[in-house]
Amino acid sequence: MGLAASRAPAGAGMIDYHKTYRSLEKALESIEEKGERSSTLAGILEAIVAGPGESLGITGGRLYAADPDRAHYRLEHTVGRSGRARPGFTVSTDYRPIQRLLQEGFLLMEEDDPDFDASIEGRVGARRFAAITVGKDGRHFIAFTLGEPIDPVRAVYLLGTIRHVINLRLTQEHLLHDLAEARQIQLSLLPEGPPDFFNFDIAARSVPADDVGGDLFDYPLQTPKNLGVVIADSCGHGLPAALMARDVITGLRVALDVQYRLTTAVERVNRVVAKSALASRFISLFYAEFEPSGNLVYCNAGHPPGLLWRAGRITRLKRGGMVLGPNPRARYERGFEKFPPGSTLLLYTDGITEAVSPAGKFFGAGRLERLLRETRHLPAETIVERVFAAVDQWSPTPRADDQTVFVIRRP
The missing domain is CATH 3.30.450.40 (GAF domain)
Structure with missing residues (x-):
């Protein structure tokens, strides 16, 4: 029956x-x-x-x-x-x-x-x-x-x-x-190591909250005269965030490969994100290009400001525009800075500054800036390690968000 x-x-x-x-x-x-x-x-x-x-x-x-x-x-x-x-x-x-x-x-x-x-x-x-x-x-x-x-x-x-x-x-x-x-896709996009660009000292690390994360970093432009670095953070974490970050990094590589101007490349990637199947999501991005002479041009698309240590003070790099995705017609602008010997640029995702202590307090940008002042003279890899160690000590519970740190020094 x-x-x-x-x-x-x-x-x-x-x-x-x-x-x-x-x-x-x-x-x-x-x-x-x-x-x-x-x-x-x-x-x-x-x-x-x-x-x-x-x-x-x-x-x-x-x-x-x-x-x-x-x-x-x-x-x-x-x-x-x-x-x-x-x-x-x-x-x-x-x-x-x-x-x-x-x-x-x-x-x-x-x-x-x-x-x-x-x-x-x-x-x-x-x-x-x-x-x-x-x-x-x-x-x-x-x-x-x-x-x-x-x-x-x-x-x-x-x-x-x-x-x-x-x-x-x-x-x-x-x-x-x-x-x-998805994890294999993400790992294939993460560079195996930093490029050799004159005497620049570079290190980065990304730790996902899940098996697959929405944070990525890359070196999408490498020529004898320019080095491009990017850090991106897709909203949320897990598989959808990872797929979105993958599409953005891939799109940026393609746009830079056809020699678009920095802001034009970011605007093209923004239109791709806005029209994608994951249009309900958004992604923040910080892209910077370095020249051997010490010129630095960047675009911050809704990302936490880069922290530039130079000549005894920290400058927050905010110029750019809104996050990628919500407005396909958004316009972006460039920021210009000098990056002389002795300078250090610290890039990060909000999983670092928004790490929560047992008392419910954020790690915060202020603590990160103090940490940069204390470690600015150390190798880039050591600075990355110190940042993660400080965040892990501040927030010993399992990560609630993906965390990425990117350091570029010019000794």
Whole structure:
């Protein structure tokens, strides 16, 4: 009989749903993703039959996958009692139990059911079985051989729980796979090390709050006469923020490659962000170009101001315009500064200044400026380390936002 037609009587509440759920979760904890969906499902099937399966009355299990034309389901893996059938055995999608299974999502069948075909089920050694579809695409289903008759109400709860736990696991693995890919994208955009530009001393570090962050830094322009550096911070963090930051850095590289003026390049990237599928998001950006002579030109698109130490004082570099994204027609302006020997530029994202102490106070730009005064004479890498150490001491809890520090010195 189809499980969708069953109704739970008053006594159904005695079924320990949570205990069953926990036992299934525990059985699947050791199962690692195998890359291929079928391999992962085979491991899950083995864990269920060998673990909580016995207490659920399961004596064997089979994993089926649809052929490309969806005309047959092919047996891919067996566990426990599975009769004479071997991987490769096929069942037509015209078989009525399969049609019922695909329609309802799960099925319980005894040999006295009119749709039960003994010639098919005898091959897999089943006189009664339960089956569930797994995943969202209908490509796989799992069938369990049942040793004894099972109460239909109990079957509803048990099969529903098994199906939910498996689908939750598959969804989790899919998300982790997407995150891993996004992480690889992000890492591919981060430079391996600073460029060699005369005697400039350069260091940077980015630490995401999640597996994937929305902060990025880069050196999009490197010529014998110019060095371009950029730091960007996409609103929020995680996968959407990382994808947005990726698009901005890539767009800036392309714009500079065709020799657009600094502000023209930023304006073109802004229009791309405003028209993107993630137009509800925005991103701040600070871009600067250095010349060997010490000239510095920059554009600050809604980013925390760069801190320039020069001749005994700190100058906040604010000139530019609004964040990228909200207004596709926004205009941006350049800022000009001198960067003589002894100067240090500290760039950062708001995850640094907005790190919160246990007392609920921000780290703040003032503390960052004092830290720059104290460390300005040190190597760039040491300054970066000191900033992160100070922030970690101030805010010992897990990071609530991505954090990036970028230091350029001219000894």
